[in-house]
Each structure stands twice: as C-alpha cells, then as structure tokens.
Amino acid sequence: MKSRIFLISIIFITIAGCVGISSKGIFGTGVSVALDPRSLGTQIDDSVMQKNLAARLVLRDKNYLLSVSTKVLDGRIFLTGKVEDPEEKLQITKLAWETKGARSVKNDIKLKEDFNFKQSAKDLLITSQLRTALIFNKKIKASNYQIDTYKKKIFIYGISLTADERKEVISEAKEILDVKAVIESIVLVEDLRIQKN
Numbered sequence: 216m217k218s219r220i221f222l223i224s225i226i227f228i229t230i231a232g233c234v235g236i237s238s239k240g241i242f243g244t245g246v247s248v249a250l251d252p253r254s255l256g257t258q259i260d261d262s263v264m265q266k267n268l269a270a271r272l273v274l275r276d277k278n279y280l281l282s283v284s285t286k287v288l289d290g291r292i293f294l295t296g297k298v299e300d301p302e303e304k305l306q307i308t309k310l311a312w313e314t315k316g317a318r319s320v321k322n323d324i325k326l327k328e329d330f331n332f333k334q335s336a337k338d339l340l341i342t343s344q345l346r347t348a349l350i351f352n353k354k355i356k357a358s359n360y361q362i363d364t365y366k367k368k369i370f371i372y373g374i375s376l377t378a379d380e381r382k383e384v385i386s387e388a389k390e391i392l393d394v395k396a397v398i399e400s401i402v403l404v405e406d407l408r409i410q411k412n
Contacts, residue, residue: 252359252374252404253289260316261287268292268314272307283307283324286361286372289407290318293372293400295363297327321400323363323370338364341391345369348387355383360401367395375401 251258265287272279283296292311298304304324311320342364349357360373369388375381381401388397 252376253407257289257407261289264290264292264314264316268311271310271314275306275310276303279307282327284363285311288372288374288400289402290316291400291402292317292320294320294322294324295365295370296324298324299327301326323365323398325365334366337367337393341367341369341394344391345371345388348390349384352383352387355380355387360384367393369394369397371397371399371401373401374404374407376404378403 253261265285268285268287269280272283272285279296282298283294286293286295292314294307294311298307304322304326307324308320308322311317311322342362345362345364346357349355349360349362356376359375360371363370363372369391371384371388373384375384381399381403384401385397385399388394388399
C-alpha cells in the first residue's frame with residue numbers, strides 16, 4: 216500500500232512538472248494553443264479579456280494577484296479563489312461583468328478561513344488523481360481541462376470536443392475517492408462562438 220501511494224506521488228510530481236512548464240499557452244497552464252479547439256481569434260479575445268480583468272482586480276487590491284484566479288473561455292468568465300468578506304465577492308463579480316465581451320460570469324470565490332494543511336493536502340491529492348486519470352484516458356484530451364479542488368469539491372473548466380468526452384470527464388471526476396461534489400464548466404466545441412475551420 217505504501218509503495219502504491221509513493222508511486223502515485225512520483226507520477227503526480229512528474230506530470231505536474233511537465234504540464235506546468237511545457238504546455239503553457241494562451242488559455243493558461245495545461246492548454247497548448249495548437250491543441251485548443253477555439254479559433255485563434257477567440258483565444259486572443261479570451262486572453263485579452265482575462266488580462267484586462269486581472270489588471271483591474273490588481274488595481275483594486277494588490278492581494279487579488281495571489282488570492283483570486285480568473286479564467287476566460289469563449290467570453291465566459293470563471294472566478295476562483297478566496298476573499299475576506301462577501302462584499303468583496305460581489306465587487307469582483309461586478310468587475311467581471313463590466314469586462315468588455317463578457318458573456319457570462321461564474322463566481323466560485325470562497326470566503327477565507329484558517330489554513331488547514333490536512334484539507335489542502337487532500338485537495339491536492341484529489342486534483343492529482345483526476346489529472347492523472349484524464350491523462351491516461353484515451354477518450355479525453357486532458358490538455359483542454361483545468362482542475363481546481365477546494366474542500367473536496369472539484370471544479371473543472373475546459374472545452375470538450377464531444378458530448379461523450381464531457382460525460383467521460385465528469386465520470387472520471389465522480390470516481391475519485393472522497394469527492395463531495397463535481398462542479399463543471401465544460402463548453403462543447405459546437406457551442407463556441409467561432410469554431411476552427
């Protein structure tokens with residue numbers, strides 16, 4: 216059992232190192248521009264929106280640089296992170312909606328609590344298990360997905376080439392031990408505004 220956990224840990228560290236360095240694209244860590252099913256124009260628009268929103272958040276409060284994460288996918292804005300009070304969460308949502316080109320805003324920002332090492336370690340393990348499962352599943356293009364885990368809840372953002380791939384990703388997430396919920400924001404290629412030719 217110990218050797219199995221050790222092996223999984225080594226695989227995660229290796230994979231996390233490879234993905235974080237080698238495939239950083241316009242979409243963010245883990246998605247390569249060449250593999251992204253969005254058109255180049257849409258990728259650029261999303262990147263500009265994301266950088267614009269991130270800059271406005273940092274101008275509002277420098278702490279947001281580390282505590283709030285923004286992702287833009289086909290004009291849809293996804294917010295994650297932690298803030299001190301509910302008023303901040305509302306203000307960040309308002310800023311996101313004011314971003315030119317925003318089609319929708321999904322706010323998964325949580326209120327800050329005391330740091331819990333045990334919980335953070337469990338969340339990291341859940342994320343690594345799902346990332347590994349997606350990489351080894353031949354029906355899934357793992358580089359098209361971003362995964363965040365918070366208090367045993369998995370948040371998945373990305374683009375699926377087909378509805379079957381989307382179901383497969385959700386199924387893999389639900390099979391992870393100790394997961395309380397799977398919150399997905401997966402867009403199908405056919406639902407993108409501008410598709411690649």
